[in-house]
Amino acid sequence: MLKLSIRRSRSLAWLLLAAHIAALTLVWLPAMPPWLGAPAALALIASLFFSLLRVALLKTPQAVTAIEIGDDGAIAVQTRDGAWHPCRLSGDSFVSAWLTIMVLRQENRHAAKHVVLVPDNVDAEDFRRLRVWLRWAGKRATEAA
Numbered sequence: 001m002l003k004l005s006i007r008r009s010r011s012l013a014w015l016l017l018a019a020h021i022a023a024l025t026l027v028w029l030p031a032m033p034p035w036l037g038a039p040a041a042l043a044l045i046a047s048l049f050f051s052l053l054r055v056a057l058l059k060t061p062q063a064v065t066a067i068e069i070g071d072d073g074a075i076a077v078q079t080r081d082g083a084w085h086p087c088r089l090s091g092d093s094f095v096s097a098w099l100t101i102m103v104l105r106q107e108n109r110h111a112a113k114h115v116v117l118v119p120d121n122v123d124a125e126d127f128r129r130l131r132v133w134l135r136w137a138g139k140r141a142t143e144a145a
Contacts, residue, residue: 002069002129006058009121013056020048055116064115067102067130073137077104077113087113095134100127102134 027040053059058080066078075087087104090112094101102115119127 001071002067002126002133004067004117004122004126004130006065006067006115006117007121008058009056009118011120012116012118013052015118016048016051016056020044020051055114064113067115069130069133075104077115085113089134093134095131097131100131100134 023044024041027037027044032040054063057063058065061079061081063080064077065080068076068078068084070076075089076084077087078084085106087106090103090105092103092112098119100117102117104113104115106113117127117130122130
C-alpha cells in the first residue's frame with residue numbers, strides 16, 4: 001500500500017502565477033479590443049485565484065490532501081473536508097521527475113479530479129514510489145479499465 005500526504009507547494013504557486021501572467025500578456029499583446037480583452041483577463045485572474053486556492057494552497061474543501069493506493073491498485077483520495085473518494089486512474093495522467101498530474105475519475109461524477117504533485121508538496125521517497133507505480137502498474141490499470 002502506498003499513502004501520500006500532500007502539502008502546500010510554494011513552487012507550484014509560483015509556477016501557476018508565471019503561467020497566468022504569461023497568458024495575460026498574450027491576451028493584451030495583439031492589441032485586442034477592450035470589449036474582448038477585459039473579459040479574457042478577468043477569466044484568467046479568476047482561474048489564477050481558483051487554481052492557487054485549490055491546487056497550490058489546498059484551501060478549498062475539494063482540494064486533495066492525501067492519496068492512497070492499495071496493493072490491488074485501488075485508488076482513493078482524501079479531500080480537505082476529510083472525505084475519502086474512490087477513484088480510477090485515467091490514461092491522461094502525466095508523469096515526470098519534477099511534475100506529476102494524476103487524472104482520476106470518480107464514480108457518478110462527470111468531471112475528472114486532477115491531482116498535481118511536485119517535489120515540494122510530497123515526501124521525496126513516496127513521490128518516487130508513486131511515479132514508478134504510475135509508469136508500470138498504473139499503466140496496466142488504465143489499460144484494463
